[in-house]
Amino acid sequence: MAQMTMIQAITDAMRTELKNDENVLVFGEDVGQNGGVFRATEGLQDEFGEERVFDTPLAESGIGGLSIGLALQGYRPVPEIQFFGFVYEVMDSINGQMARMRYRSGGTHTSPITIRSPFGGGVHTPELHADSLEGLIAQQPGIKVVIPSTPYDAKGLLISSIRDNDPVLFLEHMKLYRSFRGEVPEEEYTIDLSKADVKREGKDVTLIAYGAMVHASLKAAEEMEKDGINAEVIDLRTVSPIDIDTIVESVKKTNRVVVVQEAQRQAGVAANVVAEIQERAILHLEAPVLRVTAPDTVYSFSAAEEVWLPNHKDIIEKVNQVLNF
Amino acid sequence: MKHVLESVESQFEMFQILNENGEIINKDDMPDLSDEDLKELMRRMVYTRILDQRSIALNRQGRLGFYAPTAGQEASQLGSQFALEKEDFILPGYRDVPQLIWHGLPLYQAFLFSRGHFHGNQMPEGVNALSPQIIIGAQYVQTAGVALGMKKRGKKSVAVTYTGDGGTSQGDFYEGINFAGAYKAPALFFVQNNYFAISVPVEKQTNAKTLAQKAVAAGIEGVQVDGMDVLAVYAATKHARERAINGEGPMLIETLTYRYGPHTMAGDDPTRYRTEDLDNEWEKKDPLVRFRTFLESKDLWSEEEENKVIEQAKDDIKKQSRKPMSIRNKRLPTLSEICLKNFQ
Numbered sequence: 001m002a003q004m005t006m007i008q009a010i011t012d013a014m015r016t017e018l019k020n021d022e023n024v025l026v027f028g029e030d031v032g033q034n035g036g037v038f039r040a041t042e043g044l045q046d047e048f049g050e051e052r053v054f055d056t057p058l059a060e061s062g063i064g065g066l067s068i069g070l071a072l073q074g075y076r077p078v079p080e081i082q083f084f085g086f087v088y089e090v091m092d093s094i095n096g097q098m099a100r101m102r103y104r105s106g107g108t109h110t111s112p113i114t115i116r117s118p119f120g121g122g123v124h125t126p127e128l129h130a131d132s133l134e135g136l137i138a139q140q141p142g143i144k145v146v147i148p149s150t151p152y153d154a155k156g157l158l159i160s161s162i163r164d165n166d167p168v169l170f171l172e173h174m175k176l177y178r179s180f181r182g183e184v185p186e187e188e189y190t191i192d193l194s195k196a197d198v199k200r201e202g203k204d205v206t207l208i209a210y211g212a213m214v215h216a217s218l219k220a221a222e223e224m225e226k227d228g229i230n231a232e233v234i235d236l237r238t239v240s241p242i243d244i245d246t247i248v249e250s251v252k253k254t255n256r257v258v259v260v261q262e263a264q265r266q267a268g269v270a271a272n273v274v275a276e277i278q279e280r281a282i283l284h285l286e287a288p289v290l291r292v293t294a295p296d297t298v299y300s301f302s303a304a305e306e307v308w309l310p311n312h313k314d315i316i317e318k319v320n321q322v323l324n325f
Numbered sequence: 326m327k328h329v330l331e332s333v334e335s336q337f338e339m340f341q342i343l344n345e346n347g348e349i350i351n352k353d354d355m356p357d358l359s360d361e362d363l364k365e366l367m368r369r370m371v372y373t374r375i376l377d378q379r380s381i382a383l384n385r386q387g388r389l390g391f392y393a394p395t396a397g398q399e400a401s402q403l404g405s406q407f408a409l410e411k412e413d414f415i416l417p418g419y420r421d422v423p424q425l426i427w428h429g430l431p432l433y434q435a436f437l438f439s440r441g442h443f444h445g446n447q448m449p450e451g452v453n454a455l456s457p458q459i460i461i462g463a464q465y466v467q468t469a470g471v472a473l474g475m476k477k478r479g480k481k482s483v484a485v486t487y488t489g490d491g492g493t494s495q496g497d498f499y500e501g502i503n504f505a506g507a508y509k510a511p512a513l514f515f516v517q518n519n520y521f522a523i524s525v526p527v528e529k530q531t532n533a534k535t536l537a538q539k540a541v542a543a544g545i546e547g548v549q550v551d552g553m554d555v556l557a558v559y560a561a562t563k564h565a566r567e568r569a570i571n572g573e574g575p576m577l578i579e580t581l582t583y584r585y586g587p588h589t590m591a592g593d594d595p596t597r598y599r600t601e602d603l604d605n606e607w608e609k610k611d612p613l614v615r616f617r618t619f620l621e622s623k624d625l626w627s628e629e630e631e632n633k634v635i636e637q638a639k640d641d642i643k644k645q646s647r648k649p650m651s652i653r654n655k656r657l658p659t660l661s662e663i664c665l666k667n668f669q
């Protein structure tokens with residue numbers, strides 16, 4: 001097995017699918033010659049040619065519409081939105097059009113599109129680059145939202161996303177791109193898009209997270225282990241729809257839950273997880289389900305983002321609250 | 326059926342006053358600028374070139390954050406701003422910090438903007454501008470609104486915005502010029518065509534030969550200007566401003582220019598998409614070199630004068646770039662204040 005960073009695993013997944021299926025097309029702003037601003041598509045244009053991997057004009061709405069049109073011609077587009085903060089420019093194409101295509105055409109057309117996009121805080125970007133906006137898309141039925149936290153997951157989930165016959169939003173946390181390496185098989189493999197993953201087993205409390213917050217949760221769990229607190233960490237991986245069965249199973253074991261997200265508090269994925277838990281497992285709870293989130297404000301100016309973003313200390317604090325309830 | 330594309334396109338010619346050798350080739354359009362004004366334009370370009378060099382160095386030392394280099398674009402940026410009045414409202418893009426500075430934004434605040442500090446975005450009283458827009462195209466539609474507002478209020482001022490060649494592909498670009506045209510609003514829309522949108526060359530951006538011709542579809546005037554010629558940019562802006570204030574509607578001004586540096590300081594490598602030959606070709610058109618030659622031929626400029634500006638710039642930058650460091654620490658606790666403000 002190879003050791004890869006998350007970005008290498010992502011490139012590898014695209015290369016795999018470009019090879020496997022001649023209908024796969026990769027495009028977006030700067031993805032061709034330049035290999036993407038993060039080099040996620042590095043080398044792909046050289047390998048597969050400009051017919052398959054190409055630059056688009058600078059317009060997210062154009063990229064979204066182009067994807068829908070190409071899908072109608074039998075292609076399997078893998079467009080990139082350069083930073084997910086620019087999603088507002090392409091909201092209609094995503095939520096208004098591709099997510100509704102199967103429904104509005106009575107099943108006669110689909111949108112097998114995988115939108116890849118970097119997001120996430122802690123890397124000192126200008127405005128509207130780092131925001132966690134997955135909740136906007138998670139609210140829309142007809143499109144899945146996938147957020148990997150490890151190189152291994154990134155490759156398998158991206159291959160599954162590209163093969164999925166409905167649209168998938170695949171969000172890549174910028175802080176995880178190159179911060180560590182992990183084992184990634186060179187051969188192709190898929191990961192079920194409907195399954196969460198238990199990243200760490202434990203019996204005292206369940207931490208539910210996704211993206212970079214999986215690592216904050218794992219770090220919190222390790223620190224708490226020193227104090228004899230044994231935390232389980234669930235990585236949602238697919239945040240819409242969520243895998244409630246895996247969550248409920250864990251709740252039955254630990255009876256205490258903290259849900260962690262980097263996004264602001266209101267109306268997000270964490271709120272949905274909390275609601276599902278209380279509907280299905282309230283009698284297994286020994287304490288209220290608490291959330292660790294960013295505050296309900298506009299995303300912080302980057303000079304203050306470290307103060308603003310949730311971290312492992314915030315998680316430990318909430319765990320102590322649910323344990324001492 | 327008549328096809329008009331070719332004939333329409335061929336009518337867009339580059340407007341130039343000062344050629345690459347620093348000679349006036351178009352006397353009729355020579356703007357009415359005093360010797361002192363001409364020198365001031367040069368001072369600003371030299372100062373801004375130094376500011377760019379120092380900003381890049383400060384960024385590399387980790388003392389500045391987000392920074393989009395400006396060298397090469399001085400004539401385009403400063404020639405246009407020089408034709409504005411204080412009451413004109415600027416809606417800039419991320420590369421347009423120099424225009425803001427010459428419109429009144431204190432230097433230390435420009436550094437704070439780069440460092441991602443909120444005070445960098447707070448325009449001082451009387452500085453009519455927004456902080457640089459990050460979402461490409463958003464400033465264009467807003468400009469139509471500012472301009473219409475000015476018209477409704479009977480003001481004798483204009484709204485001015487900037488984007489790049491890449492920005493002309495956005496829906497917002499078309500909506501902005503079309504709205505302003507529909508309302509005959511006093512707006513000046515600049516496209517600084519530096520031939521690359523990060524790595525994407527303008528030929529891949531559009532099939533249009535010029536970007537100025539996009540004005541035609543919106544029913545407004547458009548002009549292509551030599552963006553390395555500060556006199557041409559100034560004259561075109563002055564003209565557009567006067568028309569707009571006289572109620573003749575908005576104008577689209579494409580300036581042909583080049584950025585010498587990387588797209589931003591966040592890891593862009595221009596050697597991946599530009600050749601050295603192309604860089605050299607453009608450096609021959611340098612806006613400072615040709616204007617210096619022109620001023621020297623009129624005995625208006627000397628090495629001594631230039632060195633004075635350079636020293637002044639370095640001194641200002643040294644002092645003003647220290648300020649953000651102390652402010653950052655002092656101001657951080659007030660984050661909760663901004664957070665609360667968001668709710669009000």
Ligand SMILES: Cc1ncc(C[n+]2csc(CCOP(=O)(O)OP(=O)(O)O)c2C)c(N)n1
Pocket residue numbers: 029058060082086089420459460461462488489490491492493517519521522523588
């Ligand atoms: C809506 C939106 N899409 C994409 C980007 C990312 N981006 C920043 S600058 C840039 C290229 C812009 O090129 P151009 O308009 O030619 O201006 P230049 O940078 O050359 O001045 C891109 C794609 C953005 N900031 N906003």
